[in-house]
Amino acid sequence: MSHIAVERNRRRQMNEHLKVLRSLTPSFYIKRGDQASIIGGAIEFIKELQQLLQSLEAKKKRKSLSPSPTPSPRPLLQLTPSPPTSSCSPHDSSDGGVKELGACCNSPVADVEAKLSGSNVLLRTLSKRIPGQVVKIIGVLERQAFEILHLNISSMEDTVLYSFVIKIGLECQLSVEELAFEVQRSFYEELAIGY
Known part of the structure; x- marks a missing residue:
């Protein structure tokens, strides 16, 4: 050939x-x-x-071990110290490198992960499909002065993964732990309405 x-x-x-x-x-x-x-x-x-x-x-794996009945925020990754009342400041890189700060808030209803990277936040939620839930999450983000830059929705059977890239607004006063908890709470508000 x-x-x-x-x-x-x-x-x-x-x-x-x-x-x-x-x-x-x-x-x-x-x-x-x-x-x-x-x-x-x-x-x-x-x-x-x-x-x-x-x-x-x-x-x-969490369900097989022992599911907790209430959401509890816990740090996932903390490379820089964060006081409890820290604001979401985009100027978090004093040594020239990008510092990351993250938290996750998991419950039987939803897993929420928020990770601060530079002036953006990567937010992911994994839960069963709940009609209107993405609108509630967007409402939480807008009330807290976040601007949504990108949203990706992936689903498999009855499970859905929402992945947000959000920009931190000047008025933002939430830490990543508080953000993860607020988003987690929006899932419970949806359940409370249903009952």
């Missing part, structure tokens, strides 16, 4: 694989039709699926 025929066959296979990859990836992740965008979008989608899987496995 000539070099030209081998190269033509390789390109044909690559195009077929890219076509399949594009069909398996939600269009939200792929901004353009070029090869780099398809591969980059598929990578982001796979990362999101891995996070969903890890969250589901952690929730399954």
Whole structure:
């Protein structure tokens, strides 16, 4: 087989694989039709699926051990000290590096994780599908002077993962622990309305 025929066959296979990859990836992740965008979008989608899987496995493990009846905030990652009344200040990097601060607030109803990174907050919630819950979370964020930059919704059967990237507003007075607790509380408000 000539070099030209081998190269033509390789390109044909690559195009077929890219076509399949594009069909398996939600269009939200792929901004353009070029090869780099398809591969980059598929990578982001796979990362999101891995996070969903890890969250589901952690929730399954917690349920098998002993579920707690009430939400309880607990620090997840704390690289810098945070006083109880700390505000969400975007100027948290005095040594030039990006410092992260995070918290999670888990309960049988929902797992909430908030992570401060620079001037943004990464917020993730994992719960059973509750109609209107995303609107309640958005309401909590807007009341606390957060601006939503990005929202991604991933679902599997009756479980849903909301992933927010939010910008910290100047009036924000919540720590990441308080934010995680407030978002967790919005799930319980939804349940209280249903009863």
